[in-house]
Amino acid sequence: MATLTVWKFDSPEGAAGVESTLLELQKQELIKVVDAATVSWPADATKPKTKQLSNLAGLGALSGTFWGMLFGLIFFMPLLGAAVGAAAGALGGKMADVGIDDDFIDSVKSKVTPGTSALFLLSQDAVVDRVRAAFPTGHSELIQSNLDSEKEAKLREVFAG
Numbered sequence: 829m830a831t832l833t834v835w836k837f838d839s840p841e842g843a844a845g846v847e848s849t850l851l852e853l854q855k856q857e858l859i860k861v862v863d864a865a866t867v868s869w870p871a872d873a874t875k876p877k878t879k880q881l882s883n884l885a886g887l888g889a890l891s892g893t894f895w896g897m898l899f900g901l902i903f904f905m906p907l908l909g910a911a912v913g914a915a916a917g918a919l920g921g922k923m924a925d926v927g928i929d930d931d932f933i934d935s936v937k938s939k940v941t942p943g944t945s946a947l948f949l950l951s952q953d954a955v956v957d958r959v960r961a962a963f964p965t966g967h968s969e970l971i972q973s974n975l976d977s978e979k980e981a982k983l984r985e986v987f988a989g
Contacts, residue, residue: 830862831954832928834971835947835963836939840870842967843945847881849962850949858962859954864947865895867903871943876903895948898928902937935971 837843843866853859869876878899880892940946960970 830950830952833949833951833954834936834940835949836969836971837945837947837964838943838967840868840943840945842964843947844868844879846947846963846968853959853962857953858958860952862950862952864949865899866945866947867899867940868945869940869942873942876940876945878903898948902933902940932971939969939971 835843835846837846847864847866850859850861850864854861864881866879866881867876868879876899878895880895936946956970960968
């Protein structure tokens with residue numbers, strides 16, 4: 829079973845700083861990273877910067893389309909305007925089919941704000957307590973959405989390519 833987790837950090841550099849930690853956790857077999865991306869939002873910026881972490885991605889990694897659409901729904905939708913509203917609504921329905929619903933999106937949107945960053949992580953077999961302990965103490969918060977194997981397969985189908 830794969831799990832999509834979002835780890836929020838209290839600085840714009842926090843999420844980027846844990847990439848080496850994740851690599852070490854993989855070596856210790858405490859987590860299997862399927863795919864990962866970061867969002868960095870400097871306090872003075874009007875929108876966040878996003879980056880897929882391809883050196884962490886394993887076999888079966890999702891396409892950049894998935895991350896782009898997810899980040900678009902969370903961070904950029906107000907900027908896109910009504911012209912894409914219907915398409916986004918259909919996409920939102922597909923995301924809900926794979927375990928990413930409005931509550932998840934609203935929760936991330938309310939917590940990842942200017943001056944913070946986030947690590948979006950699709951993983952398997954994580955020892956969550958050990959992963960959490962490896963991240964900077966007092967500077968990270970876990971927001972979690974579990975995907976069962978059926979939802980993971982749907983996710984891959986929706987964003988194949």
